[in-house]
Each structure stands twice: as C-alpha cells, then as structure tokens.
Amino acid sequence: MSEIVFEGVSHRFDQVLVVDDVSLVLRERRVGIVGANGSGKSTLARMINGLVTPTAGRVRVDGLDVARNGRDVRRRVGFVFTNADNQIVMPTVREDVAFTLRRHRLDRADAEARVDAALERVGLTALADRPAHRLSGGQKQLLALASVLVAEPAIVVADEPTTLLDARNARRVAEHFATLDQQLIVVSHQLELLEDFDRVIVMDEGRVVVDDVPTAALDAYRALIA
Numbered sequence: 001m002s003e004i005v006f007e008g009v010s011h012r013f014d015q016v017l018v019v020d021d022v023s024l025v026l027r028e029r030r031v032g033i034v035g036a037n038g039s040g041k042s043t044l045a046r047m048i049n050g051l052v053t054p055t056a057g058r059v060r061v062d063g064l065d066v067a068r069n070g071r072d073v074r075r076r077v078g079f080v081f082t083n084a085d086n087q088i089v090m091p092t093v094r095e096d097v098a099f100t101l102r103r104h105r106l107d108r109a110d111a112e113a114r115v116d117a118a119l120e121r122v123g124l125t126a127l128a129d130r131p132a133h134r135l136s137g138g139q140k141q142l143l144a145l146a147s148v149l150v151a152e153p154a155i156v157v158a159d160e161p162t163t164l165l166d167a168r169n170a171r172r173v174a175e176h177f178a179t180l181d182q183q184l185i186v187v188s189h190q191l192e193l194l195e196d197f198d199r200v201i202v203m204d205e206g207r208v209v210v211d212d213v214p215t216a217a218l219d220a221y222r223a224l225i226a
C-alpha cells in the first residue's frame with residue numbers, strides 16, 4: 001500500500017481557514033472521509049494530488065512532497081471528480097480513456113492494450129466507440145474511473161463519485177470502486193458506501209474530529225449531525 005501523510009496541514013481561501021491543522025497518516029487500503037457541507041473534505045482530498053496546495057504544513061505521498069513533486073505525485077494519484085462531465089474531454093469512450101496516456105510514451109500497441117484493459121475493468125468494452133457525452137450518468141462515472149485506471153495509479157482519490165447518480169447507478173459505481181486493488185480515498189455523503197472500508201475520518205469545520213473504524217466513525221458522525 002501507499003502512504004499519504006498530512007503534516008500540520010492547513011488551507012485558507014481568502015483568509016477563511018477551511019482546513020485547520022490536520023495531521024494524518026493514511027496507509028489503509030480504503031479510507032472514507034465524511035463531514036457536513038463546507039467542512040473541508042474536498043479541499044483535503046484535492047491536496048493529495050496537488051489540485052490544492054496547503055497554505056501551511058506539508059502533504060507527502062510515498063515520501064514525495066506534493067508541492068514540490070506535483071508531476072510525479074499525479075502519476076501515482078488518480079482523481080475522480082463528482083461530475084464526470086467535467087472529466088470527459090474526447091469524443092468517444094475509447095479516445096477519452098486513451099487521452100490519459102498521451103504523455104506516457106507508450107507505443108501504440110501497448111497504449112491500446114491498456115485502454116482495452118481499463119474499459120474491460122469497468123465493464124465499458126461494448127460502449128468503446130460510443131460518443132462519451134451520450135453515456136448515462138453511471139456509465140460516465142465509470143468512464144472517468146477507466147480514464148484514471150489506465151494510468152495505473154497506486155492511489156485513487158474520489159470526491160463524491162456517486163452523488164449525482166440515481167440509487168441503481170450509484171450502487172453499480174460503488175461496486176466497481178469496491179473491487180479496485182489501489183489504495184482508495186473516498187469523500188462521500190453516502191455513508192453506506194463506506195461501511196466496509198478500513199477507516200473513516202469525520203471532518204468538522206476543517207478539523208478531523210473522529211478517526212475510527214467505519215461503524216464507530218459513522219455512528220459518531222450521525223450523532224454529530226443529528
């Protein structure tokens with residue numbers, strides 16, 4: 001497993017402290033992050049691959065300082081956004097997955113084999129030549145996941161990957177996430193998604209207020225928001 005370390009990490013947007021002195025070592029395979037709207041979950045998740053830089057403290061991924069080694073870190077850390085539409089950049093499903101590899105210097109056959117494997121992995125092989133924007137919401141989220149997996153990241157960070165999906169699609173996407181070999185960090189308001197994770201972190205006003213096994217952490221979170 002990889003290791004993600006937050007060392008006294010804070011982040012301010014326009015003087016407002018949204019992540020407040022967080023220190024964590026994440027080594028578990030599947031870690032969930034929950035918390036009320038605006039508690040700083042997305043900001044924390046985005047710091048893992050350098051989408052957001054801490055205004056104080058340091059984030060390290062497998063020993064690499066994210067602020068200094070952004071490119072190497074982004075090769076290790078794939079990021080799945082809430083809205084897959086924002087992640088789809090190419091006309092067809094296959095082209096969209098292949099786009100991730102544009103700077104990987106693979107020969108054509110290797111790249112194609114990796115794209116095929118990533119599509120197979122998420123069950124989109126039959127839709128490979130379809131227009132990406134015409135997929136259903138659930139299929140788009142699986143495409144976003146394939147576009148991340150094709151780079152063979154060690155870590156997948158997902159920010160509310162099922163929030164925009166109906167219950168059936170959310171379950172389908174969640175099942176795919178559950179079978180990943182990668183270390184997985186998932187921000188979610190859908191608590192059932194995290195029940196069989198290894199660890200759940202509860203954020204409140206930028207701080208980690210609970211850090212425990214899912215049953216205990218989710219109970220504490222439900223009590224906090226009740």
Ligand SMILES: Nc1ncnc2c1ncn2[C@@H]1O[C@H](COP(=O)(O)OP(=O)(O)OP(=O)(O)O)[C@@H](O)[C@H]1O
Nearest residue numbers: 013014018035036037038039040041042043044187
């Ligand atoms: N780019 C930005 N510029 C200014 N403020 C921001 C920016 N991104 C987030 N914020 C603010 O930082 C705070 C924390 O936001 P963040 O998205 O991390 O919370 P969250 O816990 O993920 O919330 P939600 O559950 O609503 O997605 C919020 O008050 C938000 O308005």
